[in-house]
Amino acid sequence: MKVVFNSFGGRYNDNPRAIYEALVARGTEMDAVWLARPDLRADFPAGVQTVETWGPDARAAVESADVIVSNDGISREWDKQPTTTYLQTWHGTPLKRLHRDAVWAPEGRLELVMQDIARWDHLLSPNAASTPHLRSAFGFTGPVHETGYPRNDVLSAPDRDRRRARVRAALGIADHVTAVLYAPTWRDDLVLADDGPAHTFPVDLGDLARGLGPDHVLLVRLHAMVSDRLEVQGTAPLLDVSRHPDISELYLAADVLVTDYSSTMFDFAVTGKPIVHFTYDLEHYRDDLRGFYFDLAEIAPGPLLTTSEQVLTAIAGLGGRPWMPTERYNRFRERFCSLEDGAATERVLQLFFPTDGHPGRPGDTPVPTNDEPRR
Template sequence: MKIVYNAFGGRYCDNPRALYEELVARAPDHEHLWTAAPAYRQGFPAGVRTVPYGSDACIEALESADYVVSNDHLPLDWKKRSGTVFLQTWHGTPLKRIHHDVRWAPEGRLERLDEDVATWNHLLSPNRASTERLRTAFGFSGELHETGYPRNDLLSSPRQATVRAEVRDQLGIAEGTTAVLYTPTWRDDQVFAADQPDFTLQLDLDDFARRLGRDHVLLLRVHSMVADRLAVPAGAPVVDVSNFPDVRDLYAAADVLITDYSSTMFDFAVTGRPIVYFTYDLENYRDQLRGFYFDLAEVAPGPLLRTSADVVDALLDLDQVTASHRDAYAAFRQAFCHLEDGHATDRVIDRIFPDLTGATHPKPPQGGQYDQR
């Protein structure tokens, strides 16, 4: 059997990585092949077989695969052969509207992406709140599996402590330093603008450095769609981790998350660590630019803050943030993390690849489902 993996156009990360590592362990005699973009080739461990993303070899691999596993659209000129099984894992719980539910998209974009959706056989849902939203947004008629996300299994595993120590050492984060992971999402009007402006931060880095000092470090992870247009001032107190191979490992390393409308909030909540929201453009993003599936203010497990100064204030008193949002955090985890028990990878493999691994189809955890038609 040949299995071809793709993540975000040629990276080694996310749900495909978690599935790959377990499938290689269970079925090492099968052929496992990754698409790898040249810019991210260094993120692949030694021994992982790759083909350049978008190359003739990549197209040949996809067209000869028995299984294709991807966490994102594959907008390449390839023709899926009869018998190939395409597992689309996707990559996040949607707060912001996606695909056909968005308020606006460039002409022809959704039609082109629909051609990709038509090749999917299976789609994963991370939780019950996302299942029907994913089906209707994509217009997906195949099998939809409510399993949790394989990439998050690490966050419920004893191995998290080891990964945390390794990543903090790699990034030079000293013992006792509070690692603040900042994950602002992309804005449609910036990404699709004709002049492609730089992505600029609204967080006041000078104020962050002045008031938080050496006890804190800002790990900046901007979205891959704008990472190449990030303009970080020279000497800023920032570690740019936008191209760090897997955000999952950064979740393990971080002590607190700052985000806005990014799906990273749902994954980070598995850790139980504080979440602070910097929602300086909330009304515009919610009402004009993209739209939400639910009211963030009603369910957020942390404060929604309008100014950079307020964000720094919150970081200075995380005990208060935790105490004042304890009940909201518990409800948020119940709604969006109810399947994140450390066994999502097993559930996906036992459901999609039983003939490959000899596994039986186990029961889902309480509250979970496999097929939603």
């Protein structure tokens, strides 16, 4: 069985990584190949077979695969074989409108995405609330499997405290230091513009980090769409963690999340730790750029703030005492995190890599799709 894995155009992370590592741990016999960016090859463990994204070997790999596991579109020229099963895991619970549903998109971008969607055989959904929006965004009529996201299993794993300690030690964060993870999403009109910056920050990050006060550190995680095109400048207590291989480890290492409209809020909520929203351009993003599937003011697990002073005040208000989730936060988790129970990867393996069935063909699986309501 040949399985090709792809994550964010050549990275070793996210849902494909969780699925791959579970298959390896189970001892599944497979010829596994990862699409890898040459400059990120060092992020792949020794012994992992890779081919360069997007060289001729990559096209040969996907065209000869029995199963393809990807968390994003493979929007290049290649011919999918009738015997290949393409599992699209996607990479986030959608707050912001996607693809066909977005308020704005540059000319030609949608058509390129739709070419790849036509190849998909199955799509994963993190929760029932997301399923109809994923269908609408992609125009996908095939099976959508509500499994939760495999990448989030580590957030509920029995060894999560050990993982947290290891990551913090690697980043040089002492036990008594409060780590604030700032993970904003990207802005389409900047990234996809013909000229100008790929991203702009509403504040000086160095000033924001220093404003947090003693015994704090600001971890800045840029979106993959901009992390290669923008340099995070500043000194301690500021750390640029945009190149850290897997954001799930940063969720464990952090004590509070600051974000805007990013799907990081849905993943981080699994940890039960506080979330603050820095929504300085809310009206523009919601009304002119993307639009939302959900009313952010209604569902947000944390406060919506528009200035850095408000963000600093909110973080300071958390104090050193243990934080207790609010009723609003708990409603958010019930709606969007009910399947993030640490068993999402196993559900995906039961579907697509059964020990006693055909890989990639979940015809008689007991795990339901959205067309088979959970009981």
